[in-house]
Structure formats: structure tokens, C-alpha cells
Amino acid sequence: MESLWILIPLSVLIALGIGAVFWWAAGSGQFDDLDGPGQRILVDDDRPPLQAVVPPRPPPSNPV
Amino acid sequence: MNAAASAILGAPYTHETIAPVDTTCFHCGLPVDVSTTFGVLWNGRHQPMCCVGCEAVASMIIDNGLDDFYRHRTGYSTKPTDALPALSLPRRGPVIADNAQAEPVVLYLTNLTCAACVWLAENTLKRAAGVHDVQVNFTTHSVRLRSDRAGTEICIDALRRVGLHAERADDAERDDSRLRSRRKQLINLGVAGLSMMQVMMLTVPLYFASGDDISIDARHLMGWAAWLMTLPALLFSARPIFVAAWRGLSVVHVGMDLPVAIALILTFLASSWSLLTQQGHLYFDAITMFVFLLLSARWIESTTRDRAVARIGRMANPRPVVVSRLIDFPRSEASERVESKALAKDEIIAIEQGAVIPADGVILRGESEVDEALMTGESKPVPKNVGDTVVGGTVNMIGSIVVRITAVGKQSVLAQLARLVDSGLLARPAFHGMTEKVARYLAPTTVLLALCGALIWLAIDPAKSLDVAVAVLVITCPCAFALAAPTASAAALGAMAERGMLVVRGHVLETLATATDVVFDKTGTITTGHWQLVDIRCVTAEPDSCLAICGALESGAIHPVARAVQRAVSARLNCDQANGTNNASSQMVAAALSHAPGAGVEGLINGEYYRFGNMTFALGDEQATMMDHAGLDNKILVFLSVKRSGRWTHLATLVFDDAVRPNAANTIAALESDGLEVHMLSGDRPDVVNTVASACGLDARRVRASQSATDKRNYVLALQAQGRRVVAIGDGMNDAPMLAAADAGIGLASGASLTRLSSDAVLDEGKQQLFVCIGDAFARAGKTLVITRQNLGWAFAYNAVALPLAFCALVTPFIAAVGMAASSLVVVLNATRLWSWNRSGS
Numbered sequence: 001m002e003s004l005w006i007l008i009p010l011s012v013l014i015a016l017g018i019g020a021v022f023w024w025a026a027g028s029g030q031f032d033d034l035d036g037p038g039q040r041i042l043v044d045d046d047r048p049p050l051q052a053v054v055p056p057r058p059p060p061s062n063p064v
Numbered sequence: 065m066n067a068a069a070s071a072i073l074g075a076p077y078t079h080e081t082i083a084p085v086d087t088t089c090f091h092c093g094l095p096v097d098v099s100t101t102f103g104v105l106w107n108g109r110h111q112p113m114c115c116v117g118c119e120a121v122a123s124m125i126i127d128n129g130l131d132d133f134y135r136h137r138t139g140y141s142t143k144p145t146d147a148l149p150a151l152s153l154p155r156r157g158p159v160i161a162d163n164a165q166a167e168p169v170v171l172y173l174t175n176l177t178c179a180a181c182v183w184l185a186e187n188t189l190k191r192a193a194g195v196h197d198v199q200v201n202f203t204t205h206s207v208r209l210r211s212d213r214a215g216t217e218i219c220i221d222a223l224r225r226v227g228l229h230a231e232r233a234d235d236a237e238r239d240d241s242r243l244r245s246r247r248k249q250l251i252n253l254g255v256a257g258l259s260m261m262q263v264m265m266l267t268v269p270l271y272f273a274s275g276d277d278i279s280i281d282a283r284h285l286m287g288w289a290a291w292l293m294t295l296p297a298l299l300f301s302a303r304p305i306f307v308a309a310w311r312g313l314s315v316v317h318v319g320m321d322l323p324v325a326i327a328l329i330l331t332f333l334a335s336s337w338s339l340l341t342q343q344g345h346l347y348f349d350a351i352t353m354f355v356f357l358l359l360s361a362r363w364i365e366s367t368t369r370d371r372a373v374a375r376i377g378r379m380a381n382p383r384p385v386v387v388s389r390l391i392d393f394p395r396s397e398a399s400e401r402v403e404s405k406a407l408a409k410d411e412i413i414a415i416e417q418g419a420v421i422p423a424d425g426v427i428l429r430g431e432s433e434v435d436e437a438l439m440t441g442e443s444k445p446v447p448k449n450v451g452d453t454v455v456g457g458t459v460n461m462i463g464s465i466v467v468r469i470t471a472v473g474k475q476s477v478l479a480q481l482a483r484l485v486d487s488g489l490l491a492r493p494a495f496h497g498m499t500e501k502v503a504r505y506l507a508p509t510t511v512l513l514a515l516c517g518a519l520i521w522l523a524i525d526p527a528k529s530l531d532v533a534v535a536v537l538v539i540t541c542p543c544a545f546a547l548a549a550p551t552a553s554a555a556a557l558g559a560m561a562e563r564g565m566l567v568v569r570g571h572v573l574e575t576l577a578t579a580t581d582v583v584f585d586k587t588g589t590i591t592t593g594h595w596q597l598v599d600i601r602c603v604t605a606e607p608d609s610c611l612a613i614c615g616a617l618e619s620g621a622i623h624p625v626a627r628a629v630q631r632a633v634s635a636r637l638n639c640d641q642a643n644g645t646n647n648a649s650s651q652m653v654a655a656a657l658s659h660a661p662g663a664g665v666e667g668l669i670n671g672e673y674y675r676f677g678n679m680t681f682a683l684g685d686e687q688a689t690m691m692d693h694a695g696l697d698n699k700i701l702v703f704l705s706v707k708r709s710g711r712w713t714h715l716a717t718l719v720f721d722d723a724v725r726p727n728a729a730n731t732i733a734a735l736e737s738d739g740l741e742v743h744m745l746s747g748d749r750p751d752v753v754n755t756v757a758s759a760c761g762l763d764a765r766r767v768r769a770s771q772s773a774t775d776k777r778n779y780v781l782a783l784q785a786q787g788r789r790v791v792a793i794g795d796g797m798n799d800a801p802m803l804a805a806a807d808a809g810i811g812l813a814s815g816a817s818l819t820r821l822s823s824d825a826v827l828d829e830g831k832q833q834l835f836v837c838i839g840d841a842f843a844r845a846g847k848t849l850v851i852t853r854q855n856l857g858w859a860f861a862y863n864a865v866a867l868p869l870a871f872c873a874l875v876t877p878f879i880a881a882v883g884m885a886a887s888s889l890v891v892v893l894n895a896t897r898l899w900s901w902n903r904s905g906s
Contacts (some may be wrong), residue, residue: 008266015262035203039202
């Protein structure tokens with residue numbers, strides 16, 4: 001039973017620590033957007049851009 | 065928009081890949097003509113486009129290296145209708161880089177179709193100069209950034225160039241404070257949850273330990289640890305409850321918070337006393353569980369409502385209109401572009417076809433037709449000539465006009481309506497819900513019962529008297545009472561939002577359930593608000609070719625009749641495509657188009673001149689006497705004619721009608737059979753109003769025509785003076801005062817923004833037919849009241865069983881905790897039935 005004298009205060013301290021971390025995380029907006037990070041990670045930003053080419057418009061002609 | 069495309073747009077975030085099909089537009093997915101010349105070269109192949117707008121947007125996206133958008137999208141984009149004017153707008157001056165001037169800005173993205181659009185928005189904005197701290201939120205479709213005014217305009221412009229539609233939120237501070245309060249609520253909830261779990265862990269062993277299983281010292285230690293872990297829940301998380309209870313006390317308005325606060329404080333004090341004196345039970349677990357359950361119910365409720373508010377915020381708002389001011393009008397045509405807000409009285413402005421008239425004024429030059437439906441309820445565009453007055457907020461349909469401004473700001477018609485709205489909202493009777501009535505008796509009863517228990521046991525066994533008092537307090541603790549209403553309304557609001565009704569203010573549910581009268585607006589609410597082609601009566605030609613000719617004549621025009629023709633033509637095209645038939649005549653193009661305001665349009669098709677307009681315009685002196693026009697009263701007739709040997713020959717008559725919405729008649733009948741009185745008020749002419757009223761089966765005694773905004777408001781106030789409870793439903797500016805005065809005002813998503821802002825709930829027609837949604841809302845509100853009553857009844861029943869136990873000193877903390885959890889669970893499960901409830905299925 002003596003171990004309780006260490007374990008219970010320890011658990012209280014850890015719980016308070018977790019509470020503080022949660023406080024910080026929620027306060028700094030970590031839970032504002034729960035969908036975004038999951039989608040963002042799928043998109044690769046590192047590729048060099050391609051150039052679009054708008055083809056020269058052919059003169060209007062009657063379709064065959 | 066065809067059915068396939070709208071099905072895709074309607075279901076964002078579905079993970080199906082889109083294979084570029086050569087018959088659909090690469091950008092927007094609408095069908096393209098095979099011979100289209102629009103398109104871009106991307107990924108090694110030619111991607112066809114339906115129009116110059118899509119092409120411009122797509123090349124803007126690809127040129128800027130944002131073409132990953134096309135790789136990752138899971139739905140087509142919406143067709144960029146406003147991209148063209150944006151592209152031709154002049155770039156504004158250099159962007160500021162001064163951080164001090166940058167203020168927080170919130171933009172709502174209104175036409176997102178999939179997650180890739182959000183990515184596109186984020187990357188577009190990151191490249192814009194002078195913008196800081198861009199955060200795009202996937203959940204709320206909003207963008208937060210820091211920028212000054214010019215920078216914000218550039219952001220909106222940049223987004224428009226890649227085909228995304230952004231609206232600046234009216235009030236970034238309000239949005240900011242909403243976000244902060246959400247974070248705070250979440251912290252409170254999380255802390256309470258953590259607290260509850262820790263206390264539970266420490267007290268569960270004490271429930272079951274018998275005799276010497278746990279030493280006295282260890283008991284003491286665990287008790288104090290539980291006490292310590294209760295403090296965050298009580299002092300931090302429950303603070304909003306205490307604040308609300310105190311505020312209620314100071315204005316003598318008892319809500320559910322007061323009995324909750326009393327129960328929490330007394331139980332905590334008594335349990336702390338037990339801990340100090342080493343006698344009696346500890347109820348710290350009950351306290352923390354109570355706080356957690358209550359906060360989670362409220363969190364769910366406010367999340368549901370916040371979502372509705374955010375969706376309403378994303379609906380299109382009128383952006384600051386840029387108008388051309390004529391500097392020196394009669395002498396020169398020189399003009400400058402100014403924001404409509406900067407206009408002053410007696411200034412002269414030019415208004416293009418299709419533009420919103422920015423202020424009240426008098427026409428100096430030109431003639432046109434003006435769509436006043438949102439302002440007056442008049443369904444037909446009103447012809448306007450030199451010397452006629454125009455009202456700000458209406459739309460100039462046909463020609464360009466020059467207007468001298470007669471009123472701006474507080475003197476304008478719009479501002480007067482806004483004042484009526486404000487006064488209506490202020491004068492509205494205070495609403496006291498069912499739970500508040502219960503709460504009024506709950507607080508004194510709880511305390512009285514606990515006191516009784518203590519006094520009785522003082523006579524029997526003084527040592528147990530405090531224990532009994534606390535047990536009574538814990539058992540009567542209004543947990544199930546406090547959860548009864550928020551859980552039911554959260555479930556109902558969520559289900560309603562899914563079906564197209566977004567509730568902003570919580571009292572709407574109870575008001576709908578207890579309403580006695582429903583007041584409808586006509587134009588745009590009972591009717592669709594736009595003209596529909598209902599019939600083509602041909603003299604000599606085929607209906608299909610007549611429609612194709614009219615389509616060619618009216619292509620690009622914005623007049624209601626033109627729009628109706630365009631819709632009919634595209635419906636026919638889709639029909640043809642579905643059947644695999646290709647009608648050659650559907651490809652007609654008109655040349656030499658000339659519009660005659662108030663009369664019609666003339667054009668050259670395949671070498672022949674056609675006219676499409678009113679009788680005198682289209683047929684000249686030769687009237688259409690040979691046509692049978694019986695049964696077409698109050699409908700708009702438009703005549704099509706062709707010029708043959710110098711005379712206009714009648715080809716066909718097209719019949720248009722502002723059609724009554726589908727299901728209007730059955731929904732109104734259902735409401736009336738539920739004992740509600742249904743009224744209709746309209747600004748339109750009596751004959752039109754009566755036609756609609758009889759089509760919907762409305763009682764003529766409860767129908768009024770030619771009503772101004774003030775008339776409508778007074779009608780509602782008169783009903784309320786008779787003790788009726790009125791729900792008003794409308795879409796126009798002229799309905800806003802009526803909605804504000806009613807016990808519950810319901811606006812339409814497609815309606816005027818002033819009306820939306822003054823309403824308690826907004827109907828979104830995109831989800832399902834409007835009247836199905838209205839019927840569902842009333843039925844579901846009634847069901848919500850029933851379920852809330854059941855929940856309250858259950859809470860009473862639980863108390864009736866458990867109180868005698870508490871009085872007999874048979875209640876232990878274990879029984880109290882189980883009882884509280886079980887009774888709350890029953891309440892929550894009962895409430896979730898509202899999610900899946902259907903009127904037909906019940």
C-alpha cells in the first residue's frame with residue numbers, strides 16, 4: 001500500500017500536466033480544423049510548375 | 065447545369081477520380097460542343113473547355129503552377145460566371161507591405177466542391193503580395209488572413225481568377241470572437257473530461273472496498289486527490305455555468321443554470337466537509353460527471369448551430385458595387401469608377417444592363433425594365449422611362465440608364481427597411497422555453513427537499529442528517545433536466561440542417577412547434593420567383609424550332625423571360641443528349657440583335673428577321689386574333705414572329721408563368737390540417753395574388769395583395785396583438801421587417817441578404833424542395849417538443865423513484881453515479897431518435 005503514496009500524487013501531477021498540454025493545444029488552434037492536415041499531406045507542393053499552352057484558335061469553319 | 069454535373073457538385077469529398085472525357089468541359093464538367101475551340105494543353109493532351117471563362121481560369125491555374133489542383137480534385141468546379149469581368153478589371157496600385165495597417169480579415173469561400181479547391185485557394189493566396197498569416201480552414205470553408213483593404217480586394221480578385229468565389233465576412237471581429245469562444249468551450253470540455261476520468265479512477269475503488277481492503281490513510285489520500293482533481297472541473301470548466309446563473313439571478317430570469325449551480329456548490333461543500341470530518345460519503349465523481357455531461361451537450365448544440373451560421377455566412381452577399389460616376393454629365397460622358405458606398409446625393413451615375421442599382425434615384429436618360437421583385441414583391445419587371453424613380457437594390461434588366469441619385473445612406477429605402485428590421489427585433493416578445501419554466505421551480509424544490517431530509521434525519525439520527533441532505537441533492541441534481549432540451553434540440557437542428565433548414569436562433573424549434581399562424585410571402589417564396597416557360601402555342605411552326613429561335617434571340621440576355629427561355633433550351637438540350645438525338649436546329653446563332661426596352665428583341669437568323677416580344681412589337685398592327693388565348697389570364701405571353709414579304713407573321717406564342725413551387729399546395733394543406741392558419745401577403749397585383757392563392761388552396765380572407773413592407777409588418781403585429789404566435793417566411797427585402805417582427809422569421813438562402821440576416825432560420829433550396837423542407841421543419845419541431853417532454857418526464861420519473869431511497873439514507877455515491885449516468889444516457893438516446901425521424905416513418 002505504500003506505493004500509493006507515490007503513485008497517486010504522481011498520477012495527479014501527470015493529469016494536471018496533460019490538462020496543461022491540452023489547454024495549450026486547444027488555445028493555439030490545433031483543434032480548429034480537423035480535416036485540413038489530413039488532406040494537405042496528400043498534395044505534393046514540390047514539383048516544378050507546368051506551362052499551359054492555349055492552342056491558337058482555328059478559324060471558325062463549318063463542322064463536317 | 066446537367067444532372068450528372070450537379071450530382072457530382074452536390075457530393076463533395078467523394079473519392080472518385082475524374083477521367084477527363086472529351087465531351088465534357090475539363091474545368092466545370094458541363095457538356096461541350098464537339099466543335100469547341102476553347103481548351104488548354106495540359107498533361108500532354110488537349111483538354112476541351114466549354115467557354116472562355118473556364119479556359120481563362122484553367123490557364124491561370126496551370127500557368128501559376130497550381131495544376132496539382134486538377135490531379136487531386138474529386139469533383140468538377142463550378143462554371144466561373146464572374147471570372148470574365150474580374151479578368152478585365154484593372155489591377156490596383158502597389159500593395160502595402162506595412163504590417164501595422166494589416167487587420168484580420170475573414171473570407172468565406174462559397175463555391176468549393178472538393179478538398180483540392182481548398183488547396184488551390186491556399187496556394188493562390190500564399191502567392192498574393194501584402195498578405196500575412198493565411199489560414200484556410202477545411203471544415204468551415206473560411207480563410208483567415210491579415211491584410212489591409214486593398215490587399216483583401218486583391219486576394220478576392222486573385223481567387224476569382226482561379227475560379228473561386230470569395231466573400232468577405234461582414235464582421236471579422238465577430239467571427240474571431242466566435243472562434244475564440246469555441247476554443248474556450250473546447251478547453252472547458254476537455255478539462256472537465258480529464259477531471260472526470262481522474263476522479264472516477266480514484267473513487268471507484270472506494271465504492272467496492274470493504275473493511276480493511278484499503279487503509280484509512282490510503283482512503284484519506286485518495287479522497288484528497290479526488291478533491292484536488294475536482295477543482296479544475298468546478299472552478300475552471302463550470303465557470304460559464306456559474307456566470308450564467310449569476311447573470312440570471314441579477315436580472316431575475318431563472319434559467320437551468322441556477323439549479324445546476326446550486327447543486328454543484330452545495331454538493332461540493334458538503335463532500336468537502338465529509339472529507340474533513342472523515343464522516344459520510346464523497347460525491348466528487350458525481351460533480352465532475354455532471355459538469356462534463358452538461359458541457360458536452362452544450363458543445364454539441366453550439367457546434368450544430370455554429371455550422372448553420374457558417375453556412376449562412378457563406379451564402380452570397382452583395383459585394384461593394386463599383387459604379388461609374390459621370391463627372392460632368394450633360395456636357396461630357398467622362399466617368400470614373402467609384403465604390404457605391406462613396407456616392408452622394410445629386411451625383412450622376414451610369415448603370416449598365418444587368419447591374420444592381422446602387423442607390424435611389426431618378427432616370428435622366430435611357431429606358432429600361434427594372435426587376436423590383438426583392439424590394440416590392442412585384443413579379444413582373446417594371447418598365448422605367450426618363451423621369452421615373454428607381455430604388456436602390458433593384459436590378460436594371462435591359463438597357464443602360466443614367467440616374468441622378470436622390471437618396472443615399474439613412475434616407476434610402478433600403479436603410480428605412482433596415483431600421484424597421486432593427487425595431488422589430490428589439491420589440492419582439494421575450495421567449496421563455498419549456499425548460500425555463502421547469503427550472504423556475506427546480507431550484508427552490510431541490511433545496512427545500514434537501515433541507516426536509518436533513519431535518520427529518522436530525523430527529524432520527526443526527527449523524528446521518530448531512531449525508532441524507534447531500535444524497536437528496538445529488539439525486540435531484542438536475543442532470544437529466546439540464547440535458548433534456550439541449551440534446552433534443554442539437555439532434556433536431558442537425559437533422560434539419562441536413563434537410564436544408566439552417567437554424568440560427570435556438571428558440572425557433574419551440575416557436576415552430578407552438579405556432580398558431582404561418583405567414584408566407586408570395587413572390588419567390590410560394591412561387592419560384594422566376595418565370596418559367598409553361599406552354600408554346602404554335603401557329604405555323606414546330607415548338608422545337610420556335611424554342612431554338614427564341615433561344616438564339618435571347619442568348620446572353622438577363623431579362624426574366626430570357627432566362628426562362630435559356631433554361632427551357634438547356635433542358636431541351638440535355639433531354640436530346642440523354643436520348644442520343646441531335647437536333648440540328650438547336651445550334652442556331654442570331655446576328656444583328658437589337659433590344660427594345662419594354663417591348664422585345666429582334667435578330668437575324670439564317671437570313672430571316674425574327675422578333676420576340678410583346679404583341680405590338682412582334683406583330684405590329686396585325687394582332688394575333690386567330691390565336692385562342694383563353695385561360696391565360698395573369699400569365700405573360702410573349703410572341704414570336706418572322707418578317708416575310710415586309711410583314712411580321714405570327715409564328716408562336718410562348719406562355720410564361722411565375723410558377724408555384726412544387727408541393728406548396730399539399731404542404732399548406734398539411735399545415736392547415738395541423739391546426740395552423742396559413743396567410744399570404746404579397747406586394748404584387750391582386751389578380752396575380754388571387755390566382756396563386758387559389759392554386760395553393762388558401763382562404764381568401766387570409767390573403768392580402770399590394771402590401772408594402774410596413775403593411776406586412778403591421779399585419780403580423782396585428783396577429784400577435786390577438787395573442788397569436790406567428791411564423792413568417794419570406795425572401796425579399798420587403799419581407800425583412802415582417803420576419804423581424806414575427807415570433808420566428810425564416811428567410812431563404814436565395815433571398816436578399818438583409819432578410820437572411822434578420823431571420824432566425826434560413827431555408828436552403830439546394831438540399832431539397834423548399835416546401836418539403838418547410839413541412840419537415842414544422843413536423844420535426846413538433847416531434848422535438850414531444851421528445852423534450854418525454855425527456856423531462858423521464859427525469860421526473862427517475863427522481864420519483866430515487867428520492868425515497870435518498871430519504872431513507874440508502875443512497876451511496878456508487879448508486880448516485882450510476883443513476884446519474886443511466887438517466888442521462890436515456891435522455892441522450894431518446895434525443896438521438898430525432899436524427900433519423902421522418903414524418904412518414906413515424
